Amino acid sequence: MLRITILTALAALSVASLSARPRARDAGIPFDGTPGPLNAITDVQGVEVGHVTLIAGDGPLEVGRGPVRTGVTAILPRGKAADAAPVFAGTYSLNGNGEMTGTAWIEESGFLEGPILLTNTHSVGVVRDAIIAWQVRRSGSGRRDVPWSLPVVAETWDGWLSDINGFHVKPEHVFTALDDARNGPVPEGSVGGGTGMVSYEFKGGIGTASRRLAADLGGFTLGVLVQANHGVRRQLVVAGVPVGREIGGGTRRFAGSNPTDLAGLSVGETGSILIIVATDAPLLPHQLKRLARRAALGLARTGxxxxxxxxxxxxxxxxxxxxxxxxxxxxxxxxALTNEGMSPLFESTVEAVEEAIINALVAGETMTGRDGHTAEGVPIPRLQEILKQYNRLVAPAR
Structure with missing residues (x-):
């Protein structure tokens, strides 16, 4: 039986209460910068997030039946308001072995005119079509007419753990993720689009973080959400410490986005990561492209x-x-900010991306999927022990 979990941002709960594992700061991992109250993308006023998580079955792969370890995550820049205006946006491809639909129009117009959905590689089409259907359905309830739409849907590959060719993400899952998106704390780890993802050969998935600028720098808020499915273990760096090499292990077999031979991947990284940056700072599209580029530096900090x-x-x-x-x-x-006013936002982007990725890893609990493939959760006690050896462990945040 397919187990469907609907996870929204829940204002009444702390993020820690949504998972048995602590967030990175709570585990004593040090980060630069000052986070917002939730340390999440939803610290940016108006932004809402919803997840639908699909988990079913165990054992050998049966295409169309499972095992299923997948889902969908929705990010709504201005929430679900019927008259929500577009937002200025910019995109950047650090390496393009992936898909993010709708970006040609963002590049041309400078506008993002709807939600952003994250899912697995082979569900991009159904999710894109479902967004349009959701928009059309809402057009009869006060929303402006939808004569055309170019939705933004992005993907990473979860085929190591999930029956990716079984097409288990359906339109109703997209509708639910959108309808139930909320502000407040954001569930992390093996949820939504991140359910079946693997990062640095540990269990990866969804992670989020935020930064708040000082008043004399504008007092703006910046938030990040990632879907982490990238890297090989030897690369992993946490707080400047080569944690991946210290922990050891890893086969470099299942970090892939488009592998042709799951058993034969032995050279280099073939994984993927999606990074969404939100801010309330007044920025023009070309400035937002500059911000998107800085996400690469936060990614590099993790190795x-x-x-x-x-x-x-x-x-x-x-x-x-x-x-x-x-x-x-x-x-x-x-x-719009002046160019000189951009640097604090650049720094905040780098800091928040780094922390969001580590949050995704720390939240990821060990998961076994198709054919007995297992993605191990980062061993938090061992991680803390290594950081302590390098004098990088701090008192856990309260």
Whole structure:
């Protein structure tokens, strides 16, 4: 039987209460910068997140039946408001062995005009079509008409653990993730689109973090959400410490996004990561592209090299007002930071991306999927022991 878990951002619960494992800061891992109150992308006012997690079956792979370890994650920049305006956005591909639909129009227009959905590689099509159906369904309840839509759907490959060719993500799962998206704490690890993902040859998945700038730097908030399915174990760096090499092990077989021989991957990284950056700072599309590029530096802090087979795709958006006018040819007023004001946001992006990735790893509990394939959760006591040896473990956050 398919077990469907609907995980939204729950304002009444702490993130720690959503998982048996602590978040990275709670485990004593040090990070730079000041997080928002939730240390999540939902610290950016208006942003909502929803997950639908699909888990079913064990044992040998039977295409179409399972085992199933997959799902879908929805990010709504301005929530579900019927009259939600577009947001300025920019994208960046560090390595393009992956898919993020709708980016050609973002690059052309500078606008993101709907939600962002994250899922597995072979479910991109059904998720894209379901977003349009969701938008059309809502057009009859006060939402503006939807004559056309170019949804943003991005993917990473979960075929090591899941029956990826069984097409288990259905339109109703997309509808649920969108309808039930909320602000508040964001579940992490093996949830939503991250359910079957593997990162640095440990269990990966969804991670999030945020940063709040000081008042004299604008007081802006920046949040990040990642779907981590990248890296090989020897590369993993935590707080500047070569944790992957210290823990050892790893086969470099299942970090892949598009492997042709699961048993024969022995050279380099073929995994993928999706990084979504949100901010309330007033930025123009070209400035958001600059922000998206900085996500690569946060990724590099965790040891990744973005190998040839890696799909490392990033998107940044701003929830600041974009200016609208019903009259063609009428100018609109738009505010934007100066170039000199961008550097604190660059630094915040690097810091939050690093922490979001480590949060995804720390939250990832050991999972066994198809054909007995197992992705081990990062052993937190061993991780703490290594950090202590390098004088990098700090008192756990309270």
């Amino acid at each position: 990744a090299v973005s190998g040839n087979g890696s799909g490392d795709l990033f998107l940044a958006f701003s929830t600041a007002p974009v200016g609208t006018s019903a009259a063609i040819g009428t100018p609109v007023d738009v505010k």
